[in-house]
Amino acid sequence: MSGKSRRGVKFPHRTNGFVEGRRASFGEAEGSSPVSPTRSRSNLSAVENTVEKQTPEQEQAAEYEKKKQNFITRTFWTFVMIGGFFTALFMGHIYIILVITAIQIVCFKEVIAIASVPSRARQLRSAKSLNWYWLATTMYFLYGETVIYYFKHIVLVDKVLLPLATHHRFISFILYVIGFVFFVASLQAGNYKFQFTQFAWTHMALYLIVVQSHFIMNNVFEGMIWFFLPASLVITNDIFAYICGITFGRTQLIKLSPKKTVEGFVGAWVMTILFGYILTNALMKSQYFICPVTDLGANIFTGLQCEPNPVFLPHTYVLPELLFLPPQYQHLSVTMEPMQIHTLIFASFASLIAPFGGFFASGLKRTFKIKDFGHSIPGHGGMTDRMDCQFIMGFFTFMYYHSFIAVYKANLGSIMELAITGLTAEEQIELVRGMGRYLGNQGILGEDVLSCLDVTLPVKR
Structure with a gap:
């Protein structure tokens, strides 16, 4: 097979050493120039060397700092929530x-x-x-x-x-x-x-x-x-x-x-x-x-x-x-x-x-x-x-x-609801008159108030 025909052969699953169909990076998605395999391998090797150079003590220190930061954040927001709640x-x-x-x-x-x-x-x-x-x-x-x-x-x-x-x-x-x-x-x-x-x-x-x-x-x-x-x-x-x-x-x-x-x-x-x-x-x-x-x-x-x-x-x-x-x-x-x-x-x-x-x-x-x-x-x-x-x-x-x-007692709201929804307008007026007379007999309302109620409230026909 000639060199030209060899250069024309394409592998269906690989392109420049990478597997086709992988998720594109942000750079590739935006149309940036592709990264060469040599540079990619060198960058990967540099990262691996960096990771390998971390000693167990350094890893423990990094983990400690992470936990410390999380503890500080957690404690701060705990006091914020407690303060807000009691306020x-x-x-x-x-x-x-x-x-x-x-x-x-x-x-x-x-x-x-x-x-x-x-x-x-x-x-x-x-x-x-x-x-x-x-x-x-x-x-x-x-x-x-x-x-x-x-x-x-x-x-x-x-x-x-x-x-x-x-x-x-x-x-x-x-x-x-x-x-x-x-x-x-x-x-x-x-x-x-x-x-x-x-x-x-x-x-x-x-x-x-x-x-x-x-x-x-x-x-x-x-x-x-x-x-x-x-x-x-x-x-x-x-x-x-x-x-x-x-x-x-x-x-x-x-x-x-x-x-x-x-x-x-x-x-x-x-x-x-x-x-x-x-x-x-x-x-x-x-x-x-x-x-x-x-x-x-x-x-x-x-x-x-x-x-x-x-x-x-x-x-x-x-x-x-x-x-x-x-x-x-x-x-x-x-x-x-x-x-x-x-x-x-x-x-x-x-x-x-x-x-x-x-x-x-x-x-x-x-x-x-x-x-x-x-x-x-x-x-x-x-x-x-x-x-x-x-x-x-x-x-x-x-x-x-x-x-x-709970102590179940008749409250003002329930009595008013019963009077408003269960009595006619004439019956509600009579209720007001009756409550006025009762409060007058108890000395809570004066005669002038009772007289005003008798005058202003319509008479039942």
Whole structure:
């Protein structure tokens, strides 16, 4: 074969010593001149020589510097988060609500992101838009429910807000139906599986994050203690689980979290109960923490005023008669606030059940082969990594409070709602007249006010 014909031969899988079909570099993608094989090999050799010249001591020093920098970053942002949290806590309930809102939005974004396929998400612009539409619709429904429940006496007397409050659930349903119709109309052949997966994944995130955050907000309105105490118990348990685990932990607790030990699990339970007892004693002395929200402008300095729930008042418990005790010890009694008994239950749930929210999150991350949910907090990973146990703890607190602690009384909002929605206009006027006469008989209203009511209110015909 002639030299010319040899020069014309092309190998199908190699070009200048490189495999065809490899990913192009940034320089090649931009049309820069190709790098010669000799220069590439020399550069590679230089890099290898540089790596080989690093001694074990240098590698250890580099690793130490990396860990040191990560520790500094993590510590700095820990203090930033603690400072921001306590600032919002002392400024008032509305600021805590804003913090919870920001957290749930960030967590929702992180959770829906891990199941998204970037190439298809770019191709289907409607998928991302629908995710945020579902979030906005769900938040409108849940926030509206909270405002209507706790502030009926304000909402129901406003001319603009009354129809929105009266038909809130129907409006929310219509908004959801609009999103549902838009989702069905946006289905594209070849992307059905991806779109339905996104639909299901988004609704799971709405339930696990947004709905549970709604109950945490309701805890805030019932009294700051029902938000701050459970959150503190979860954080305390996490800290002591780590301390007890590295101190005397030997037995692995669960395979999803290999570093969790039985000894750390039990030790953290005991320490969380002790911490809960001390913290509850301190919080019960402040009406800012134990009073339900009546003024959104209240803060730690102005405080709140209310009649304390009986759970915060001392109660004497007589111990039952026991056969094995001598007669002089048969009628022992102990005086304590019932809240301390409830704190024991809260601390036990935070120690024994809430960690499974973290184990669930660990299993989810292992499914998608990721270390963290995101990078929202430098040095800590994603917001979801910090809140995985808090959601289920807040949900439990809401259910437990309304089942065993809440004192159900007729409040101003519920009475006004019953009168506005259940009575005719004439009956409402008679109600006002009757309340006026009652207050006059009690000496609260003067005769001039009663005379003015009789003159200005229309007479029933």
